[in-house]
Amino acid sequence: xxxxxxxxxxxxxxxxxxxxxxxxxxxxxxxxxxxxxxxxxxxxxxxxxxxxxxxxxxxxxxxxxxxxxxxxxxxxxxxxxxxxxxxxxxx
Amino acid sequence: xxxxxxxxxxxxxxxxxxxxxxxxxxxxxxxxxxxxxxxxxxxxxxxxxxxxxxxxxxxxxxxxxxxxxxxxxxxxxxxxxxxxxxxxxxxxxxxx
Numbered sequence: 002x003x004x005x006x007x008x009x010x011x012x013x014x015x016x017x018x019x020x021x022x023x024x025x026x027x028x029x030x031x032x033x034x035x036x037x038x039x040x041x042x043x044x045x046x047x048x049x050x051x052x053x054x055x056x057x058x059x060x061x062x063x064x065x066x067x068x069x070x071x072x073x074x075x076x077x078x079x080x081x082x083x084x085x086x087x088x089x090x091x092x
Numbered sequence: 093x094x095x096x097x098x099x100x101x102x103x104x105x106x107x108x109x110x111x112x113x114x115x116x117x118x119x120x121x122x123x124x125x126x127x128x129x130x131x132x133x134x135x136x137x138x139x140x141x142x143x144x145x146x147x148x149x150x151x152x153x154x155x156x157x158x159x160x161x162x163x164x165x166x167x168x169x170x171x172x173x174x175x176x177x178x179x180x181x182x183x184x185x186x187x188x
Contacts, residue, residue, distance in 0.1 A: 021153075
């Protein structure tokens with residue numbers, strides 16, 4: 002996922018399936034964004050949160066259009082959010 | 093102002109963009125240095141982490157699992173202490 006790649010955040014809600022630790026904000030699930038840059042690879046916090054062995058997962062800055070997300074703000078306003086690769090799908 | 097209920101299944105901490113928190117004043121304590129109580133709770137967290145009994149990711153998970161009413165009623169470091177107690181009970185380090 003190189004910079005400029007359009008991605009969709011998975012429309013998944015693991016919260017409905019039991020205890021979990023999800024760092025992808027709920028309001029971004031299913032939304033379209035654009036990869037800004039690769040921030041590095043980090044142990045998956047979803048596993049660390051339960052003291053399980055955690056594979057390193059790429060983490061990206063992903064840019065989202067803010068007005069369409071929150072129905073406020075000016076054209077061009079953006080939201081930059083850190084999202085792990087396993088939450089992103091190519092469009 | 094009493095917040096509306098959270099969307100179903102979304103934990104209380106995941107409140108970004110939630111319309112029920114719009115126009116709510118920002119809590120200035122969020123950025124304040126810890127008071128004596130907060131320092132004690134943080135000291136406890138550091139000792140437990142150094143002994144390998146708890147990680148910050150586990151602490152976050154426990155904080156996020158607090159019931160919504162409790163999450164909003166507790167102060168920042170009260171949430172930590174409540175979550176630390178929950179984790180230590182879960183691991184059998186202490187017995188409730």
